[in-house]
Amino acid sequence: MGAARTSVLVQEAEFDVAALQRGLLRGDAAEGAVATFTGYVRCDNEQRSVSSMRLEHYPGMTESSIEQILDEACRRWPLLATSVVHRVGLLQPGDPVVWVGAASAHREAAFEACEFIMDYLKTRAPFWKKETGPAGEHWVAPRSSDDARARRWRGGVA
Amino acid sequence: MLKVLFFARVRETLDCAQLELPWSEQVARLDALQDSLCAQHGARWREVLEEDNMIRAVNQVVVQGDCALADGDEVAFFPPVTGG
Numbered sequence: 694m695g696a697a698r699t700s701v702l703v704q705e706a707e708f709d710v711a712a713l714q715r716g717l718l719r720g721d722a723a724e725g726a727v728a729t730f731t732g733y734v735r736c737d738n739e740q741r742s743v744s745s746m747r748l749e750h751y752p753g754m755t756e757s758s759i760e761q762i763l764d765e766a767c768r769r770w771p772l773l774a775t776s777v778v779h780r781v782g783l784l785q786p787g788d789p790v791v792w793v794g795a796a797s798a799h800r801e802a803a804f805e806a807c808e809f810i811m812d813y814l815k816t817r818a819p820f821w822k823k824e825t826g827p828a829g830e831h832w833v834a835p836r837s838s839d840d841a842r843a844r845r846w847r848g849g850v851a
Numbered sequence: 852m853l854k855v856l857f858f859a860r861v862r863e864t865l866d867c868a869q870l871e872l873p874w875s876e877q878v879a880r881l882d883a884l885q886d887s888l889c890a891q892h893g894a895r896w897r898e899v900l901e902e903d904n905m906i907r908a909v910n911q912v913v914v915q916g917d918c919a920l921a922d923g924d925e926v927a928f929f930p931p932v933t934g935g
Contacts, residue, residue, distance in 0.1 A: 732935055748934070749858060749859050751856070751858055751911070751927060753911055754911035754912075754927070757911055758911075779934065790935075791934070791935055815932075815934065816932065817932065818932060818935075819858065819929060819932050819934075820932055820934025821858060821860070821929070821930065821932060821933050821934070822933045822934070823859070832859060833933045834931075834933070835931040839935075
């Protein structure tokens with residue numbers, strides 16, 4: 694198996710999930726499975742209504758930390774391609790904020806890698822969300838459930 | 852020079868996104884740099900930078916505990932991440 698193709702994009706612009714999914718395919722029909730995840734800005738969080746959200750990141754470290762997560766996914770599963778797009782800047786409820794895709798010959802690797810990447814991204818990539826709602830602005834607090842999900846992957850493939 | 856970056860709530864609370872200072876033996880380790888910043892900028896900085904969950908990165912890699920700093924290094928202080 695050759696090296697899996699990986700790509701990381703951090704951008705303000707909205708993304709086209711259909712185009713991103715096509716971009717995972719290399720054109721020789723080696724992929725039997727593509728799993729993707731799209732995360733959206735929710736209209737509420739922790740019982741607070743959300744009118745907008747601003748995402749800040751650490752340019753440079755953001756990209757390198759996601760690349761490391763993708764490299765780790767490629768070591769754990771036989772992936773053909775994997776990709777992450779994460780938006781930054783001002784977003785509204787309903788806006789897509791993050792997209793993860795993983796292509797493999799079989800579905801198990803694609804499903805698991807997609808979930809692993811998302812769990813690690815949540816706890817390792819330097820992004821910070823600031824929500825605005827009726828009560829004003831506040832920084833979103835990390836969730837212990839996200840840490841717990843990321844910890845499940847310690848010690849290799851489940 | 853050492854470049855020091857602050858992000859998110861830390862940047863807002865300190866009202867500082869970035870600063871630069873000359874590298875010297877007095878700031879040749881991460882803990883020493885943090886002490887120096889707190890001594891220079893006052894109690895508010897100490898309170899924020901010494902928070903239990905503060906994350907520190909050197910050259911864009913998260914570090915646990917103290918480490919050596921070389922001339923030209925980039926140091927960052929930030930709160931737990933909340934992306935995705």
